[in-house]
Amino acid sequence: MTAIKRQLIPREIEPHLLHLSKMYPIVTVTGPRQSGKTTLVRKLFPDFDYVNLEIPDVREEAQNDPRGFLLRHPAPAIFDEIQRTPPLLSYLQAIVDEVGNNSMYVLTGSHQPELQALLTQSLAGRTGIAELLPLSISEWQAAGITKERDQWILDGFMPRLVDGILDPTQLYRDYFRTYVERDARQLINLRNIRPFETFIRLLAGRVGQLINLSSLAGDVGVSAVTLREWLGVLEASYIIWTIQPYFKNFGKRLIKSPKIYFTETGLAAYLLGLRTPEQVGRDPLLGNLFENMVATEALKANLNAGKDPDLYFFRDSQGLEVDLLLVCGRKLIPIEIKAAHTPHQDLSRGLQRFATLAQETQHPTVIYAGRNIPSQATPSFLNFTETTRFISNCH
Numbered sequence: 001m002t003a004i005k006r007q008l009i010p011r012e013i014e015p016h017l018l019h020l021s022k023m024y025p026i027v028t029v030t031g032p033r034q035s036g037k038t039t040l041v042r043k044l045f046p047d048f049d050y051v052n053l054e055i056p057d058v059r060e061e062a063q064n065d066p067r068g069f070l071l072r073h074p075a076p077a078i079f080d081e082i083q084r085t086p087p088l089l090s091y092l093q094a095i096v097d098e099v100g101n102n103s104m105y106v107l108t109g110s111h112q113p114e115l116q117a118l119l120t121q122s123l124a125g126r127t128g129i130a131e132l133l134p135l136s137i138s139e140w141q142a143a144g145i146t147k148e149r150d151q152w153i154l155d156g157f158m159p160r161l162v163d164g165i166l167d168p169t170q171l172y173r174d175y176f177r178t179y180v181e182r183d184a185r186q187l188i189n190l191r192n193i194r195p196f197e198t199f200i201r202l203l204a205g206r207v208g209q210l211i212n213l214s215s216l217a218g219d220v221g222v223s224a225v226t227l228r229e230w231l232g233v234l235e236a237s238y239i240i241w242t243i244q245p246y247f248k249n250f251g252k253r254l255i256k257s258p259k260i261y262f263t264e265t266g267l268a269a270y271l272l273g274l275r276t277p278e279q280v281g282r283d284p285l286l287g288n289l290f291e292n293m294v295a296t297e298a299l300k301a302n303l304n305a306g307k308d309p310d311l312y313f314f315r316d317s318q319g320l321e322v323d324l325l326l327v328c329g330r331k332l333i334p335i336e337i338k339a340a341h342t343p344h345q346d347l348s349r350g351l352q353r354f355a356t357l358a359q360e361t362q363h364p365t366v367i368y369a370g371r372n373i374p375s376q377a378t379p380s381f382l383n384f385t386e387t388t389r390f391i392s393n394c395h
Contacts, residue, residue, distance in 0.1 A: 009143045009162060011040055012388070013132055016306035018044060020128030021103040025096035028082075028107040028123075030115055031132035032238035032263055033183070034175065036159040037108045040132060041078050045106055049077040053084045066091045075104040082107040083115040089122035096126055111187065111237055133238075134158050134264055136300045138388040149339065149369045149384070150277035153289045156266015172270035176200075179239065187233050195220050199230055203240060203260060204271035208288040208295075208323075210257045210315075211242070238263050241299065246312035246325045246332075255315040265293040290339035294367050294384050295324055298335075301391035314354060322354050328394040332360045336379075338368045348379035365390065 017040070020027045029037050042050055051073050053059050062069045062085040070091055073079075082088065096104055107127070109115035119127060134157035140146075143162065147155065155161055155168045158175075180197050190196055199220045213224040213231070220227065234240045242258040262268035269289060274280050280289065295311070302309045310327040314320070314334070324335040334354050338347045343366070351364040364379040367390075373381040382390055 007143060007162065008039065008043060009135060009139055009159065011036065011132070012136060012139060012301075012304040013130060013306075014040070014044060016304065017041075017130055019306070020130060021045075021106075023102065024126065024128040025099075025102050025104045026092065026107060026123060026127035027103075027105075028109065028115070028119060028127045028129045029132055030109050030129065032134070033110045033178070034158055034160060035132050035134045035238075037110075037132050038080055039159065041106045041108060045076065045078060047076065048106060049073050050080070051077060052080045054081045059084050062088055070095065075099070075101075076106075077104075078106045078108070080108050081110065083109045083111050083118060086118055089118050093122050093126060111183070116236075130306065131303045133296070133300045133303060135162075136297055136304070136388050137385050141385065148277065149290065149341075150280040150286075153265055153280050153286075153293055154269050154274060154277055156264050156269070158264065158266065168266055169270060169275055172264075172267050175267065176271070179237070183237060184233065187237065188230065195222050196230060199227060200234065200239065201271050203234070204262065204268045205285065206288075207261055207268050207285070208259060208291040210255065211260050212257070239267075241296075243295065243311055243313055243324075246314050246327075255317065259313055261292045261295050263296060265289060265296060268292060287339045290369070290384070291323055291337040294337045294387055297384070297387040298324060298326065298391050301388045304388075305392065320350060320353055320357075322350055326391065326394055330360060331362045331394070332358055333394060334358075334361055334364050336366045337384075338366060340368050341370045343368065343370050343373055343381045345378075347381075351379045363394075 017027060029041055031037055051058065053062060066087045079088065092105060137152065158171060160166055160171060161168060180193055184190060184196060199216065202216055202219055213227045217224040217227055235242060240260055241263055242260055244258050245254060245256055247254040247256065269280060272285065274283060280286060298311055299309055312325040312327065314322040314325055322334045323337040326333040326335060334351050336347060336351055340347060347366045347368065348364065355361045355364060366379055366381045367384050367387060368381060369384060370381060372383050372386065
């Protein structure tokens with residue numbers, strides 16, 4: 001990819017955030033570190049005072065004298081990483097209840113478990129909440145940036161990579177170290193970070209697969225109960241996300257364990273030791289990484305539109321599997337995700353079998369690396385770069 005001048009890429013979530021600002025006195029934007037939250041809110045609300053609560057002396061001032069702090073930073077204001085100063089939220093509640101205006105404050109936060117608890121306690125009904133993940137493929141393409149399948153998987157989608165200067169390997173190395181050595185220590189009591197780090201690396205080798213904590217416990221050397229706690233922390237802090245099985249209205253034995261994905265495919269590729277597109281293309285987990293990328297694109301499309309994810313998968317005890325099920329109203333859209341470039345009916349065999357089980361099935365689709373082949377009678381074939389458009393049309 002040719003290096004380009006750093007630019008502010010328009011984010012697909014922007015209309016949703018502006019809508020929330022007209023509906024609530026406070027808008028809260030959560031998401032993983034470096035997903036572009038600060039850049040986005042400062043762009044959308046340029047007249048708001050900006051306060052970074054990651055700065056130690058600013059944070060200390062807010063914690064020691066929250067009332068005076070808010071007097072010095074009156075509305076409209078942006079408070080970045082609000083979970084760092086819990087006392088502020090109760091005072092914000094009092095202010096918005098007294099004034100009663102919309103679009104008074106914008107809050108951002110990266111640690112979902114802490115932030116969600118604080119919002120529930122102090123700002124229930126007073127804030128609209130949006131989740132911002134890293135850039136989607138369609139956002140990159142809107143900025144004139146295109147890549148091949150394996151390069152997308154390797155590079156990932158962090159906004160800091162847009163200008164083509166920062167090496168993805170360096171970014172994910174630093175990102176991982178920061179998370180394990182700082183963020184994770186704030187969320188769980190880790191005397192020894194090595195088992196936790198091992199757990200994350202093992203999860204990278206299981207993207208797109210069912211979670212078996214009992215099996216992982218032996219490899220990591222801690223109990224399955226501890227791993228379940230760690231898994232919750234990883235999901236709450238946006239390192240991973242899970243997708244639940246769909247089992248409505250089926251009178252048969254179904255698999256009920258969730259599947260795991262990484263929120264940033266590039267991080268998973270880094271943890272697997274992949275450093276070139278050629279290595280990605282030859283790796284035994286290519287199909288899993290491709291599925292991770294496409295499933296996360298579907299998640300981004302829903303979150304950016306302000307919709308519930310409504311994403312599931314299907315697997316029964318007889319081996320029938322559908323990688324992704326999109327619930328759209330009363331429609332059930334089954335999607336197979338394949339890394340292949342060449343379309344053939346073997347790729348859609350599971351979709352055809354699933355259609356005989358679920359009468360509400362519509363628009364069965366194979367998302368793959370080849371060209372678009374629309375069809376009314378049989379499953380369509382869709383290039384993976386069209387995932388956002390496809391999901392948006394379902395809304």
